[in-house]
Amino acid sequence: MVTIRDVAKESGFSSTTVSIVLNNAPLARYIPAVTKKRIERAAQKLGYRPNQFARSLRSKRSHTVGVMVFDMTDPYCTLVLRGIENTLYQSSYLPILTDVHNERSRFERYLEMLLDRRIEALIVLANWLFLDINLLGDLEKSSIPTAMIGCELKTDSISSVIVDNEVGGHMALEHLHSLGHRKIAFIRGPKSLTDSSPRWRGVRNCAKECGLELDSRLIMDLPESRDPMSSFESGHKLTEELIRQKRPFTALLAFDDMSAFGAIRALTRAGVRVPEQCSVIGFDDVATSALYTPSLTTVRQPMEAMGASAVGIVVDGINGVLEKREISATHRKVAPELVARESTRSVL
Amino acid sequence: MVTIRDVAKESGFSSTTVSIVLNNAPLARYIPAVTKKRIERAAQKLGYRPNQFARSLRSKRSHTVGVMVFDMTDPYCTLVLRGIENTLYQSSYLPILTDVHNERSRFERYLEMLLDRRIEALIVLANWLFLDINLLGDLEKSSIPTAMIGCELKTDSISSVIVDNEVGGHMALEHLHSLGHRKIAFIRGPKSLTDSSPRWRGVRNCAKECGLELDSRLIMDLPESRDPMSSFESGHKLTEELIRQKRPFTALLAFDDMSAFGAIRALTRAGVRVPEQCSVIGFDDVATSALYTPSLTTVRQPMEAMGASAVGIVVDGINGVLEKREISATHRKVAPELVARESTRSVL
DNA sequence: TCCCGAAGTTCGATTTAAATG
DNA sequence: GCATTTAAATCGAACTTCGGG
Numbered sequence: 001m002v003t004i005r006d007v008a009k010e011s012g013f014s015s016t017t018v019s020i021v022l023n024n025a026p027l028a029r030y031i032p033a034v035t036k037k038r039i040e041r042a043a044q045k046l047g048y049r050p051n052q053f054a055r056s057l058r059s060k061r062s063h064t065v066g067v068m069v070f071d072m073t074d075p076y077c078t079l080v081l082r083g084i085e086n087t088l089y090q091s092s093y094l095p096i097l098t099d100v101h102n103e104r105s106r107f108e109r110y111l112e113m114l115l116d117r118r119i120e121a122l123i124v125l126a127n128w129l130f131l132d133i134n135l136l137g138d139l140e141k142s143s144i145p146t147a148m149i150g151c152e153l154k155t156d157s158i159s160s161v162i163v164d165n166e167v168g169g170h171m172a173l174e175h176l177h178s179l180g181h182r183k184i185a186f187i188r189g190p191k192s193l194t195d196s197s198p199r200w201r202g203v204r205n206c207a208k209e210c211g212l213e214l215d216s217r218l219i220m221d222l223p224e225s226r227d228p229m230s231s232f233e234s235g236h237k238l239t240e241e242l243i244r245q246k247r248p249f250t251a252l253l254a255f256d257d258m259s260a261f262g263a264i265r266a267l268t269r270a271g272v273r274v275p276e277q278c279s280v281i282g283f284d285d286v287a288t289s290a291l292y293t294p295s296l297t298t299v300r301q302p303m304e305a306m307g308a309s310a311v312g313i314v315v316d317g318i319n320g321v322l323e324k325r326e327i328s329a330t331h332r333k334v335a336p337e338l339v340a341r342e343s344t345r346s347v348l
Numbered sequence: 349m350v351t352i353r354d355v356a357k358e359s360g361f362s363s364t365t366v367s368i369v370l371n372n373a374p375l376a377r378y379i380p381a382v383t384k385k386r387i388e389r390a391a392q393k394l395g396y397r398p399n400q401f402a403r404s405l406r407s408k409r410s411h412t413v414g415v416m417v418f419d420m421t422d423p424y425c426t427l428v429l430r431g432i433e434n435t436l437y438q439s440s441y442l443p444i445l446t447d448v449h450n451e452r453s454r455f456e457r458y459l460e461m462l463l464d465r466r467i468e469a470l471i472v473l474a475n476w477l478f479l480d481i482n483l484l485g486d487l488e489k490s491s492i493p494t495a496m497i498g499c500e501l502k503t504d505s506i507s508s509v510i511v512d513n514e515v516g517g518h519m520a521l522e523h524l525h526s527l528g529h530r531k532i533a534f535i536r537g538p539k540s541l542t543d544s545s546p547r548w549r550g551v552r553n554c555a556k557e558c559g560l561e562l563d564s565r566l567i568m569d570l571p572e573s574r575d576p577m578s579s580f581e582s583g584h585k586l587t588e589e590l591i592r593q594k595r596p597f598t599a600l601l602a603f604d605d606m607s608a609f610g611a612i613r614a615l616t617r618a619g620v621r622v623p624e625q626c627s628v629i630g631f632d633d634v635a636t637s638a639l640y641t642p643s644l645t646t647v648r649q650p651m652e653a654m655g656a657s658a659v660g661i662v663v664d665g666i667n668g669v670l671e672k673r674e675i676s677a678t679h680r681k682v683a684p685e686l687v688a689r690e691s692t693r694s695v696l
Numbered sequence: 697t698c699c700c701g702a703a704g705t706t707c708g709a710t711t712t713a714a715a716t717g
Numbered sequence: 718g719c720a721t722t723t724a725a726a727t728c729g730a731a732c733t734t735c736g737g738g
Contacts, residue, residue: 003708014723019710030720052464053405054708057728072430082420085447094461097445099433113442116400232639265641288636291580293613351729362702367731378699402729405707
């Protein structure tokens with residue numbers, strides 16, 4: 001390993017001068033160009049790379065951000081992670097990725113590990129969260145800028161980035177209504193997900209505005225589950241039940257894309273063609289939605305942008321901490337966007 | 349920040365003793381239980397956490413593994429990453445995740461950053477790789493245990509974990525053949541992907557064994573592309589072309605699941621029902637495959653296990669380096685597994 | 697000799713204070 | 718005082734050496 005002292009020896013200057021030159025520190029003003037050149041050449045020649053451990057020890061900075069996902073296998077994660085990665089890259093931070101698997105013990109262990117690594121910020125992807133959020137209490141005192149994606153927080157020390165679920169729910173129903181659908185079935189989210197209730201509120205508000213009556217027998221609820229994939233299976237089962245009821249409906253509004261996929265399968269298997277006989281709309285716009293047959297009409301969450309936004313928030317937070325400014329939490333609610341594809345069409 | 353000296357002061361012992369006790373170093377044998385207890389209590393009371401920067405500086409260890417993905421948005425990544433994460437967790441390593449976006453400059457920058465962080469090993473997920481692998485030359489000299497997943501390597505200093513593509517290709521065709529299909533269309537992978545040719549070899553071998561003649565007019569090639577999603581679109585287009593040719597076929601063997609999805613869409617749109625009129629088989633078994641309508645028959649790569657396997661290899665490598673053993677590269681070829689679902693069925 | 701504990705050095709870079717001409 | 722350079726202290730933990738009982 002070549003150290004700064006090796007460069008000092010090679011160039012004929014002291015390690016102090018080398019450090020000043022290579023970091024272009026304020027004092028570098030006083031150092032003549034010749035000296036600089038000689039030092040740079042020596043560093044170049046030896047292939048000197050500063051030891052980050054030593055640097056971090058001194059500066060107390062890790063240039064690292066912790067990313068904590070509650071369940072990687074949720075297709076929701078991929079694009080958010082991409083947004084996070086890309087934005088961090090531009091700020092020269094590196095992400096440490098942890099997956100909590102929705103387990104409390106894992107959450108605690110990982111949090112401890114990340115804190116030990118002196119992450120400068122934390123981004124939590126709590127898309128499908130069934131843990132007590134109070135766990136984050138430990139964080140509040142740590143003064144590490146933290147942002148949560150996909151989960152509204154009461155706390156005032158943790159920032160959040162979420163989609164506007166109410167607007168999204170409204171959009172979804174409005175879309176179906178504008179296509180002429182009046183008998184609409186619903187699959188709502190599990191109560192413990194923070195998304196569920198505002199999303200449904202948006203639906204209800206839209207219904208009221210349109211003068212649409214909601215048939216309570218066409219409203220199903222996804223069960224609680226720690227597994228995002230269960231959303232598919234439950235969507236499937238609930239739709240089978242809906243079909244069995246023989247209460248006609250021409251459209252189905254699913255809680256998310258996964259349950260929409262489950263619904264499409266149930267309908268198809270029952271001989272109901274989508275969208276000819278029944279329209280289906282989802283929520284999220286996961287990568288698969290565009291590839292599905294039929295491609296899925298859905299309310300998109302701008303996931304990549306949300307990841308980027310969270311990074312923006314915590315990077316600001318980091319800078320705030322460095323400058324000893326008091327930084328308060330930011331709460332962003334981003335607008336969803338309706339993506340009309342093949343799975344919905346107007347009633348004849 | 350509470351340091352080891354604070355604990356020393358609080359407990360009334362020297363920092364040496366504290367270090368020995370808290371690390372349970374060999375010398376701890378000699379230290380009476382009372383002393384230990386007092387020190388532990390003091391550490392507990394102050395909430396002492398050793399500074400990892402200092403520790404790393406001394407030990408030259410980061411307990412960190414670099415994970416480099418060539419394109420996160422490839423659905424192939426998710427499960428592999430899960431396997432990597434989970435296995436690293438058990439070994440108490442933390443992963444730094446980087447996504448190269450299939451760009452050379454990004455690869456170089458990230459590699460440099462990871463090396464600067466003194467990662468103890470590197471895992472490269474090169475599923476959809478269009479970069480010159482020679483770039484890894486820099487790595488060979490660095491003596492960092494490295495494993496590539498999804499890409500066969502000529503190099504002897506880098507380990508690899510791949511699925512047995514030849515066996516997989518064989519399986520796929522055998523499945524279709526056993527269902528009675530004789531007129532089969534093929535979508536092959538792009539030549540620059542290392543998977544393509546062995547996979548096709550397996551298909552050809554199987555054909556030979558079965559005495560099946562391959563109709564060259566039913567064989568299409570995916571174009572080169574840096575984007576894994578393009579596989580879907582190309583699969584779609586190529587299948588449209590196949591249909592346009594009006595050369596009948598009762599089954600289609602796609603290069604991967606994405607192209608299979610594209611094929612299913614093209615068939616469905618053309619009024620060809622899958623699997624009633626045409627069976628479709630994919631390769632990979634990405635998460636979506638089970639959720640598709642119809643669910644996709646495919647040749648599964650045990651992705652989670654492959655991730656775990658790569659971690660196993662590099663962790664062995666790390667231990668080898670620590671013990672100054674000379675460790676040579678390991679090359680694992682894991683067996684694929686046929687997953688029969690709805691998209692294939694026997695000809696009547 | 698065995699047990700216990702402390703003083704001092706090392707890891708590598710940054711920074712403060714100070715010494716040159 | 719100014720431009721130029723550097724010795725020495727610092728960051729926090731771990732290890733080597735040594736001394737007293």
